[in-house]
Amino acid sequence: MRKFNNFITKEIRTVKEANSECYYLEHAKTGAEIIYMKNDESNKVFSITFRTPPGDNTGIAHIMEHSVLCGSKRFPVKELFMDMAKSSLNTFLNAMTFPDKTMYPFASKNDSDFRNLLEVYLDSVFFPNIHIDPLILKQEGWRHSINPETGELLYNGVVYNEMKGAFSSPERVISSLSKRALYPDTPYGYESGGDPDFIPDLTEEQFTEFHKKYYHPSNSRIFLFGNLNIEETLKFIDEEFLSKFDKINPDSAIPLQPEFDEPKYLKDYFSVSSEDSEENKTYITRRYMISKASNTEDYHALSVLNDILIGTSASPLKKALLEAKIAQSVSGELNTSLQQMSISFNAKETNPECKEKFNEIIDNCLKDLVKNGIDKKIIEASVNSTEFQLREADFHSYPKGLIYNIGMMDSWIYDADPFMHLEFEETFKKIRTSLETDYFEKLIEKYLLNNKHQLTFSLLPKKGLALEKEAQEKEKLAKFKDEMTPEELAAIEKLNEDLRIKQSAPDKPEDIAKLPRISGEEISPKAEIIDYNVKEKDGVTYLASEAFTNKIDYIDFIFDTRSVAKEDLPYIKLVANILGSIGTENYDYSDLSNEINIHTGGIYHNTETYSKWGSNDEYCPKLKAKSKVMHANLDKLLHFIEETCLRTVYDDEVRLLELLKQAKTVFQRNFIMNGHAAAISRANSYHSQYSAYNEKINNVDYFIFLKDIEENFNETKNEVMKKLKEVSELIFNRNNLVIAVTAEKDLMPEIEEKLQKFVNVFPNDKHEKINYEFKLENKKEGFVTPGNVQYVASAYNFKKAGYDYDGGMKVLGNILGFDYLIQNIRVKGGAYGAMTSFYDNGDAFFASYRDPNLDRTLKVYEKAYEFIAELSLSSDMLFNYIVGAISSLDAPKTPAMYNGEIADRYFRGYKIEDIQTERDQLLNTTIEKIKSFSPVLKAVTDKDNICVVGTETKINENKELFNHIINLFA
Numbered sequence: 001m002r003k004f005n006n007f008i009t010k011e012i013r014t015v016k017e018a019n020s021e022c023y024y025l026e027h028a029k030t031g032a033e034i035i036y037m038k039n040d041e042s043n044k045v046f047s048i049t050f051r052t053p054p055g056d057n058t059g060i061a062h063i064m065e066h067s068v069l070c071g072s073k074r075f076p077v078k079e080l081f082m083d084m085a086k087s088s089l090n091t092f093l094n095a096m097t098f099p100d101k102t103m104y105p106f107a108s109k110n111d112s113d114f115r116n117l118l119e120v121y122l123d124s125v126f127f128p129n130i131h132i133d134p135l136i137l138k139q140e141g142w143r144h145s146i147n148p149e150t151g152e153l154l155y156n157g158v159v160y161n162e163m164k165g166a167f168s169s170p171e172r173v174i175s176s177l178s179k180r181a182l183y184p185d186t187p188y189g190y191e192s193g194g195d196p197d198f199i200p201d202l203t204e205e206q207f208t209e210f211h212k213k214y215y216h217p218s219n220s221r222i223f224l225f226g227n228l229n230i231e232e233t234l235k236f237i238d239e240e241f242l243s244k245f246d247k248i249n250p251d252s253a254i255p256l257q258p259e260f261d262e263p264k265y266l267k268d269y270f271s272v273s274s275e276d277s278e279e280n281k282t283y284i285t286r287r288y289m290i291s292k293a294s295n296t297e298d299y300h301a302l303s304v305l306n307d308i309l310i311g312t313s314a315s316p317l318k319k320a321l322l323e324a325k326i327a328q329s330v331s332g333e334l335n336t337s338l339q340q341m342s343i344s345f346n347a348k349e350t351n352p353e354c355k356e357k358f359n360e361i362i363d364n365c366l367k368d369l370v371k372n373g374i375d376k377k378i379i380e381a382s383v384n385s386t387e388f389q390l391r392e393a394d395f396h397s398y399p400k401g402l403i404y405n406i407g408m409m410d411s412w413i414y415d416a417d418p419f420m421h422l423e424f425e426e427t428f429k430k431i432r433t434s435l436e437t438d439y440f441e442k443l444i445e446k447y448l449l450n451n452k453h454q455l456t457f458s459l460l461p462k463k464g465l466a467l468e469k470e471a472q473e474k475e476k477l478a479k480f481k482d483e484m485t486p487e488e489l490a491a492i493e494k495l496n497e498d499l500r501i502k503q504s505a506p507d508k509p510e511d512i513a514k515l516p517r518i519s520g521e522e523i524s525p526k527a528e529i530i531d532y533n534v535k536e537k538d539g540v541t542y543l544a545s546e547a548f549t550n551k552i553d554y555i556d557f558i559f560d561t562r563s564v565a566k567e568d569l570p571y572i573k574l575v576a577n578i579l580g581s582i583g584t585e586n587y588d589y590s591d592l593s594n595e596i597n598i599h600t601g602g603i604y605h606n607t608e609t610y611s612k613w614g615s616n617d618e619y620c621p622k623l624k625a626k627s628k629v630m631h632a633n634l635d636k637l638l639h640f641i642e643e644t645c646l647r648t649v650y651d652d653e654v655r656l657l658e659l660l661k662q663a664k665t666v667f668q669r670n671f672i673m674n675g676h677a678a679a680i681s682r683a684n685s686y687h688s689q690y691s692a693y694n695e696k697i698n699n700v701d702y703f704i705f706l707k708d709i710e711e712n713f714n715e716t717k718n719e720v721m722k723k724l725k726e727v728s729e730l731i732f733n734r735n736n737l738v739i740a741v742t743a744e745k746d747l748m749p750e751i752e753e754k755l756q757k758f759v760n761v762f763p764n765d766k767h768e769k770i771n772y773e774f775k776l777e778n779k780k781e782g783f784v785t786p787g788n789v790q791y792v793a794s795a796y797n798f799k800k801a802g803y804d805y806d807g808g809m810k811v812l813g814n815i816l817g818f819d820y821l822i823q824n825i826r827v828k829g830g831a832y833g834a835m836t837s838f839y840d841n842g843d844a845f846f847a848s849y850r851d852p853n854l855d856r857t858l859k860v861y862e863k864a865y866e867f868i869a870e871l872s873l874s875s876d877m878l879f880n881y882i883v884g885a886i887s888s889l890d891a892p893k894t895p896a897m898y899n900g901e902i903a904d905r906y907f908r909g910y911k912i913e914d915i916q917t918e919r920d921q922l923l924n925t926t927i928e929k930i931k932s933f934s935p936v937l938k939a940v941t942d943k944d945n946i947c948v949v950g951t952e953t954k955i956n957e958n959k960e961l962f963n964h965i966i967n968l969f970a
Contacts, residue, residue, distance in 0.1 A: 004231065006238045007034065015422050017390070018404055022419060023230070027242050030217035034234070035408070035418055036224040037401065043091055043892045044114050044226030045401030047105035048125060051252035051413060052097075052214050053187035058202035059194015060210050062097040063141040063159045065104075067207075068215070069095060070136045073127035075120060075514055077507045079822065083515055084120055086818035087880030089113040089523075089887045092399050098337050099179070099192050100254050101413050103406075105223075107399040109892065116516035118233070122241045125215055130208060135499050137207050139827060142199050143499070144477075144492045153477040153492075155200055156852070161789060162832040164196045165850030168787030169672045170270045170283050170459055171348070178287045178344065178457040179335075181266055183257045188338060196788075217242045219250035221412055225401030254339045254414065257289060257453075264455040267352075271465035272786045273952050275970045280328060280349045281461035284358050287344040289453040293336050294416035298443075300386070300427050305443055306334040306343060307382040312597065313581050314378050314590035320365045321347065323654075326354040328661035336410045343447070348665055355458055366448050370441045378590075379434050381597035387428050388601045392552060392628070394894045466788060470953060503827050512877070520879065523886055525923060527915040532902040535752075540759045543740040543902045544748060547895050552601065553634055553743045553751060554899040557625040557641055558907075560736040561607075563767035564727050570705040571727040572607055573697040576623055578650075578659045578724075579605040585647040589655060592643070599636035601628035603644065607697050609690060610907035613914060614805065616797050616841035617689040620907045621697075623731055628896065631747050638758045645732040646761065650724040653717050660710045667703040671783070671968060675791035675949035676835075676847045682781065683795035683947040684843050685774075691843065692774035700783065703968070734762040738906070742899040782948045782955040782962040785969060789831075790851040790950035794861045794941055799842030801939035807921030808929045809838035810885040811878075812868070815930065818884070820867045821846070824860045829853050836864075840910075840918070844940045854954045855961065858946060865937035873927050882925055889919065 003009060004025060011024040020037040027034065052061040069081035077083055085093050092107040104121050108114040130136050142157035166172050180189050191198075213219075224233060272281055291298035309317040310332030321330045328349035335342045347358050395403045404422060412418035434440050481489070532545040561572050580596065580603055583589045596603055604626045612618035625645065629637040650656070671678055681699045684691035695701045709716055737759060743751055799805070813836050821834035831851035838844045846861040873881075893901065905911075948955060948962075955965060 004234050006243070007234060013419055015419055017424055018393075018422050024418065025234075027217060027238065029247065030242050030245050031247050032217035032220045032222060032242055033412075034222040034224070035412075036228070036230050037226075037404065038228075038230065039226065041226040041400065042109050043107050043399050043401070044109070044228055045092075045105065045107045045223070045399050045405065046114070046118055046121065047103055047223040047402065047405050048121065049101050049103040049221045049223070049409060049413065050125070050214050050219050051100060051250070051254070052102045052192070053100050053252060053254055054190040054192045055187065056201070057191045057195040057198035058206070059141070059159055059163060059191065059199050060202055060207060061102055062163075062193045063137065063202065063207070064211060064215075065095045065097045065102050066140040066159055067130050067136045068124050068128035068211070070140060071129040071133070072120075072123040073129070074123045076129060076511050077515065078502065079827070080120065080124060082818050082822055084117060086814050086884040087515070087517065088117060089518060089883060089890070090117060091887070091891055092402060093117070097192055099188050100339070101409065103409070105402050105405065107402060109890070110518060110522055112518045112522055115236070116518065118236070119240070119516060122237065126217075126241055126244075128211070130211060134204050135502055137202075137204055138495060138499055139503070141202055141207070143495065145496050146492060152474065153481040155473070155477070156830045157199070158826060158830060158832060159194055160196060160199050161830045161852045162850050163194045163199065164852070165787065165789035165832060166193065167196060168785075168789060169669065171669060172673070173268070173270055174283045174285050174457060174459040177268055177459070178285050178455060179342070181264065181455055181457065182287055182289055182342060182453075183338070183340070186255050186257045188257070214250060214252055216248055216250055217245045218248045219252050221409070223401075223405045223408070225404065257340055259289070260453045262452055266455060267458040267460060269460050269462040269465055270786070271469070272461040272463055273784060273967055273970060274464045274467070275967050276463065276786065277970075278461040278463060280351060282350050282352050282354070283459040284347045284350055284355055284456065285344050286359060286362060286456050287342055287454065288448060288451050290341050290343055290447040290451070292414075293339060293341050293410045294414050294420070296411070296420040297427050297430060299336060299341070299410065299421055300424055301431050301440075301443060302341065302343060302447070303334055303336070304382050304386050304431060305440055306332050307386060308374060308378055308440060310345060311382065313593040314381065316369060316374070316378070317345065317362065317365050319590065320361050321358070322658045324357065324361055326350055326357050326361070329665040339414050349661070352458060352460055355456060359456060363449075366444050370445050370449065373438065374440055376435055377594040377598070379440060381594040383428070383431060383434070385597040385602070387424070390424050392550070392601060394896055396894065396897065397891065399892075466786065466951065467953060500828065503823060517876075517880060518883060523883065523923070525919070527912060527919045528890065529912055530898065530901055530905065534906065537756055538759065539735050539764070541738040542752065542755065543738065543906055544752065545742045545898055545902050546745040546748060547742050547898060549742065549744055549895045551631045551744060551747070552628055552895070553631050553637075553741065553747065554628050554896050555637070555751075555755075556627070556740040556899055556903060557645075558608075558738045558740065558903060559623045559731045559733070560769070561621045561623050561731050562769040562771075563730040563733075563736070564770070566770065566772050568723060568727055569693070569696040569772075570702050571723050572621075572623060572731070573702055575724055575728050575731070576605040576607050577663050578656065579625075579644045579648060581659055582655050583649050583652055584643045585649060586643060592640075596640050599629070599633045600640065601630070603627045603637070603640060605644070609694050610904065611690045611841045613908045613910035614840055616691070616799070616843050619690040619693060621693060622907070631743070634751065634754060638754065642758070642761050645728075648728065650728070651721045653721065656717070656721065657710070657713055660706060660713070664703065664706045664710055667706065668969060671703075671785050671949060672787050675785065675787070676793065676849045678783075679791045679793035679947040679949045680795065680845050680847050683793040683845060683945050686779045686945045687776055687795070687797050687800065687943070688843055689772070689774055689776070690841065692776065693772060700968070730767055732762060733767065734759055734764045735766060737762065738903070740899050740903045742895050742902070778943055778945055779964065780944060780946045780962045782950065782959075782965045784952045784955055784965065784967040785949055787951055790854050790857070790948055790954055791847065791849060792851055792854055792857045792950070793845055793847040793947045794858060795843065795845035795945050796940040796943040797842040798838070798844050798936045798939055801936070803936045803939065805838070805840045805842060806929070807918035808925035809933065810888065810922050811881050811925045812930055812933050813837055814881045814885045815871070816864060816868070820864060821860070825851065825857055829856060829860070831857070844936070846941070854948060854950060854958050858961070862941045864941065865934045868937060869931060869934035871927065871931055873930075878925070878927055878930075882923060885922055886919075889922075
């Protein structure tokens with residue numbers, strides 16, 4: 001057995017599902033547990049996780065997650081996390097708060113960078129500056145401040161404002177409140193992220209004691225993944241950090257929740273705008289406490305059951321709830337990151353009186369499934385779909401090792417076998433017996449029908465509740481201020497002044513010099529080459545890239561949409577929204593969903609717009625059918641591509657209305673939770689043909705289109721169904737088609753042969769291509785949502801102001817994002833985040849995320865050019881920004897991502913020479929070049945193109961800034 005100094009080897013196990021040899025170790029002195037997954041992966045992953053059970057709703061675990069990364073013993077800089085994010089080659093860098101644990105993961109392909117980040121993260125979690133600098137809690141958590149204009153006492157703080165934003169979403173609120181109510185006698189009975197109503201109760205003493213208790217090696221689980229020098233890595237972890245501690249008992253085990261004697265029924269309220277209707281705004285969830293997460297068979301089987309019941313178009317419970325027309329949208333969720341897992345069924349945009357009907361439908365449906373059995377096709381589809389995802393292990397931009405680690409934590413953190421959920425082969429053999437037995441029916445009976453530990457939670461809309469809470473908070477703070485002595489008020493003023501001075505002062509040069517860095521020799525000067533072949537046959541273009549894919553074929557069918565009339569553009573997106581979710585000539589929508597999930601890894605339809613390299617007015621609008629399939633089932637995939645593209649029946653008005661409501665609900669949620677994306681896209685549409693087109697098919701304009709159709713469906717349905725058919729016939733034509741394929745080399749000839757025969761099923765009609773022209777004009781728009789924070793965007797196209805794109809603008813974005821914007825909008829302003837980007841087509845934007853401010857943020861944007869004009873950076877500091885910028889170009893890609901990349905390169909028209917030029921410009925960035933971008937920034941903000949998605953109060957307080965104010969949901 002392989003041995004490591006100062007570590008006890010508990011187990012060595014080969015996990016074939018993860019293609020890894022796994023070492024389970026324990027640090028001899030402290031009891032810290034370590035797992036190393038040895039494999040050939042170049043994208044190496046580290047994580048350290050602590051059990052951090054909350055004891056109240058102050059968000060102490062979440063605030064700690066932020067705060068330990070604000071400077072440490074070895075690295076006493078103010079914003080340590082930001083310093084490493086902007087100057088490392090990381091492929092992932094973050095920290096995460098869960099209901100019962102806090103995780104600090106990173107990933108890097110570079111050995112030196114990995115070692116640097118390892119030292120920074122371990123020093124941060126074990127030796128943070130929070131014990132010597134109380135201002136960290138005041139900045140990251142909460143503090144009192146005084147409005148200099150009105151004299152009002154206020155709450156401020158990064159996490160405080162982040163959670164105000166999070167609690168703007170009724171879905172987030174009902175999820176939090178129902179979890180707390182389901183586990184009242186455990187740490188899950190509290191909101192680990194922090195409830196804004198309770199965050200100001202957190203004291204400095206509680207904060208530092210929490211760290212001393214839980215952030216100790218004896219309470220840690222360390223994870224390592226990839227092609228590492230494990231002896232050297234473990235030696236470093238032991239000698240530099242773990243050996244500094246003695247073993248303790250952290251007393252962090254999560255207690256079990258005793259079962260309820262009877263189901264519970266609860267309700268609460270959330271705010272809607274005073275102009276909005278309360279009809280169809282209620283949210284209802286029915287949530288059950290079920291099996292332990294350490295029961296690996298239940299862990300996987302209940303994931304499949306959730307998919308069976310409510311996860312697909314064929315799901316019987318989903319169909320029953322939608323057909324009853326009691327809600328605009330329904331969903332389900334299995335939460336495995338709890339010691340005793342939960343499953344929930346959710347009705348969105350319903351009414352309070354529907355609660356009894358909602359529960360009745362669930363009970364009757366489940367009883368019927370147990371009595372008469374679940375359709376075996378539905379079971380097979382869900383089992384295959386879940387298992388395909390596990391085998392593919394494609395987690396998009398997230399490192400594979402990180403996702404494995406998160407899954408392992410669902411057992412490891414509860415002192416159970418850490419590998420159990422990765423070893424799914426034997427478990428799925430048992431689950432597959434469900435195709436011949438009543439396996440899932442028994443699960444329904446055990447965990448749902450005979451389970452008294454459940455609750456029904458209703459979240460009702462209340463007009464003006466946000467304004468009411470604001471008034472109550474103002475009154476509370478005014479009373480508190482009135483009772484304060486002059487000395488106490490002076491102390492608040494001094495605290496905020498001390499914080500302002502700290503935030504404004506640069507870090508000491510000697511402290512900056514302590515940060516670990518990589519050398520320039522470790523950065524490749526060459527851009528990544530993605531080899532792909534372009535072939536044309538019978539009017540169809542084929543893009544082919546060879547890669548190891550585990551015999552999965554990734555095939556994207558990409559159709560030009562420029563034959564669709566300008567006034568019908570929103571129907572392109574609507575076609576994409578409903579394809580595969582509505583019936584065809586040969587399948588009803590349930591059967592279609594089942595067959596696709598049984599035989600393929602999925603078919604996903606969406607719109608995609610490719611701007612030509614260097615231009616924001618030239619673009620290629622497309623509708624993409626993105627697919628993946630085990631090679632042996634390629635013929636089945638092609639059959640379903642033909643079925644969805646050419647045989648979809650659009651005149652099922654009942655199903656069409658259901659899909660319209662679901663699509664509208666998704667947009668509403670995104671406006672509240674991710675309003676920055678909407679604000680950026682909208683602001684860009686004021687000056688860009690490319691963005692103006694996207695606005696018609698994917699943002700505010702499209703949402704208004706959906707809302708109008710849904711509200712007037714009885715009058716417009718015949719026209720809508722007719723348009724859908726007409727638009728689909730214009731799009732799904734052989735002359736519009738480009739096919740992108742990424743697959744294994746030896747399989748490519750067969751794939752190409754089958755595709756070349758397959759394309760003949762498409763019509764070969766000639767349709768005129770339309771060059772769309774949109775009226776562009778400067779705008780200042782405010783969109784009111786029932787949230788608690790703002791998303792503030794300002795945008796313009798610098799090429800239209802006479803400036804050229806340069807790869808050094810990526811360094812400019814890094815400097816602005818991690819220095820100027822973070823300091824002025826997050827650190828000083830209290831927003832959760834801020835960002836800026838500059839694109840080769842000339843589009844540029846500034847944006848904030850979960851921001852308590854509005855006008856103040858715009859003023860920060862306006863002064864960015866002054867900051868850059870006066871910028872002073874050492875050559876070392878500039879190099880660090882260059883390193884951080886280059887990491888975004890070198891992110892690892894999965895086969896599916898490669899397939900998207902070859903299409904992007906083809907349609908945008910850029911070549912390796914363009915990518916190399918951009919890289920050369922980036923690597924050769926000088927301080928003079930950065931300062932030369934100052935007029936670019938001024939040109940962007942001088943146009944005063946602004947879009948804000950925010951609260952009724954803030955937008956109305958600043959109404960003079962806008963020429964249009966629109967209540968999005970009214």
